[in-house]
Structure formats: C-alpha cells, structure tokens
Amino acid sequence: MHVPERVELPRFSEHFLPCLCGPTGAGKTAASLALAARFPISVINADSRQVYRDFPIITAQPSAAEQSACPHLLYGYLPAEAKLGAGEWAREAAAAIAAERAKGRLPLLVGGTGLYFKALLAGIAPIPEVPAEVSARWQARVLAEGAPALHALLAEHDPAYAAKIHPNDRQRITRALEVWESTGRSFSWWHARPLPGPAYRPLKIGIGLSLADLEPLLQQRIKAMLDAGALQEARAALARCTDPEAPGWSGIGCAELYRHLRGELSLDECRALWLKNTRAYAKRQLTWFRADKDITWFRPGQAADIVAFVEAAPAGTDAFRTKPSGVRARPLSSDPRQRFNQSP
C-alpha cells in the first residue's frame, strides 16, 4: 500500500490553522481522516455536543478506530451534568492548539458549532462567569413574567443591546440581564471592549450539500446510530444522570431517546422527531456557515481535493486565502437552485 509522503510542518505559517466546518452528517470526520493520512495533524473538536462522554454514538464522535489515526482532543471528556460555554471551550481549544503545535503537530479544528469557531477565531468579550444562582433567578423570572417584560427591563439598562434582539428572545434577554447584574456593566459595554487581534490564520474549509441531499444521509445515520447501540447508550446515560435538563441531555437524539425510554414516544415517533430536529439543526448550521465568506466549500467525497487545497496553502503569510489553481472547490451560490448543482 502506498503511504503518501508527509508534508513538513515548517511549510506552514506559525499560526496556520485549518478548520473543517459544515452541517452535521456532511462528512467532516471522513475528511479529517484523509488529512491525517497526509499531514501530522491533531484533530481538535469544535462541536458543543461531542464533548460529552456519555453520548459518543448519538453525538457522532469519531470512533476509537477513527481516533487512532491521529491525536483527537476535546472529545468525550465531560459528564452530562457539566456545562461548557463558548468562552471556556475557546480557552481549552487555544491551550490544545498551543500544546499540539509545541509537539510539532498541525492542529485541525473540526466541528459544526459556528459560535465556537467565532469565539476562538474572532475572540469573545472577556465577561466573568455569571454565578449560577444569578442566572437561575433570571431564568425563573423570564418564565414567570414573560420575555417581553424582561426585554422592556433590559431596554432601560442597555437600550443598545435591547434594540438588537427580539422581545421574544428569552435566552439572549436573560443572558444580557444576568451579565448586567453580576458585573455591574451592560452587555453592550462588554461588547464594546477591544479584543486582542487574531491569534490564528485560519483556512476555513466547508463541507456542504443541499438539505434535500443531506436529509437521506441524516436518516441513514440515525438508523446506523440505533444499530450501533444508541438506545443502550441513552439508557446507560440515564442511569448515570437522571436529570433530563442536564446540558449533556440537550443534544439532538438524546432528548428524543429519553422520551422514548420514558414511554412518551414509540421508537418510530422517536426516530421521526429525531430526524426532523436534526434536519432543522443542519439548516441552521448551513445558514450560519453560508454567511461566512471566508469559507471555501467542498462536497462530501471531495476529500482528495481538500487535501490538495491544504497542501497548496503557501508558507508564510495569510496568502493562502487565495484559492490555488487546480483545486475544484465549489462556492455556495446564494441561489438555492444553483447552489449544489455545479457539474463534478
């Protein structure tokens, strides 16, 4: 068997950071394995659900066999009760990137959580952690008084941010209020603070396809997860953490299986709801990543082109943003009828 020659790391700029993003089920793991065969990479998880150790199957974490291809970091290391936020993840990811870099390896970010990529690559306001007691109180209030009432309250203290969000957006309203209460500064004040310049030179690689093309793949994947023991995984997780409100249980598939285990849903209903929610999620991811014009898009099965694309990234500065010739990347058109119809 032909073993491809590995590329010397010094070819790349010191802060070079390839990133694989795209909707769930599009083949990011497969692409990362193709890259692992060519470069001395370490894969760093950028997915908010794949951090939970109780749900390796349901959250589609790379299997043990897949993880043996190269180091994989920040996968399956938290219990279901543990809460992880974008800022905390970004700190851990930055540490992992530095550590792998120091070992002479090339970090590769792989995941589908747009906010996590943004927090790491663009930075995030250095807001101190809000005490759980404070945030619990605001969450209780929004339930009791309704989001519009608290939005009006927010408008008194932080009119700029209140104007940016909708009166029904209870999550953002409570977040802004709890930050205001616990720090004495408005959410807008924190956002206005200058962030340090970019620490990385990302090469953003998207793997995308239309929702219509993705849907059958998602359906197959749910079946494969069930065949692989997703139900048993959920049952075992339930024995360890009985609180369905725990962060780990909020993943798509987990919540539906929980309801099936409680007898609220038949397995068929569970599967249908699971697919529906996964599809809606993939659509939101596509909306997020489509808006990022720095992403160069590929389709599933174009792993060889992705390898060539990374290989063609020039040494030195961020000139790699210029698309090398001979790479068959397909941009996402804004016209949905044209978007994925380019000939192969």
Next chain:
RNA sequence: GCCGGGGUAGCUCAGUUGGUAGAGCAGUGGACUGAAAAUCCACGUGUGGGCAGUUCAAUCCUGUCCCCCGGCA
C-alpha cells in the same frame, strides 16, 4: 344497501349567522458575543371533493354524484 360523521394549505385541523379563509406543524430565507445540537425572526392564492341549483353574491343553503371513517345489515 341503510344510518351517522367527515372531505378546507404538504400534514393535523379551525372558522365563516352567505360578502371567495387562518392556526399549529412541515417547508424556505434570515439573525446569532459563554445553553448555540440553544434561542429567536420573517414569509400563507389554497380549482374550500365534482357537478348543478337558489342568490346581486355560495366554501357556507339545496339537490346529486364521488371518496374516507364509524355503526347497522
């Protein structure tokens, strides 16, 4: 075959005392600064089962036919 209920958006249904109709879900597009697999926003023309009749006007009333569901045969 008879009796009853029903045929309205892709699905489940609401409503109109006659003035050509609207919710939820689905779908599409979008937003996104520590729950982000989260949270939220915008977008609703459909031969109102077919035909005929009454009427200025029928999705609504009448007749008839077709189809579905339940019951009786």
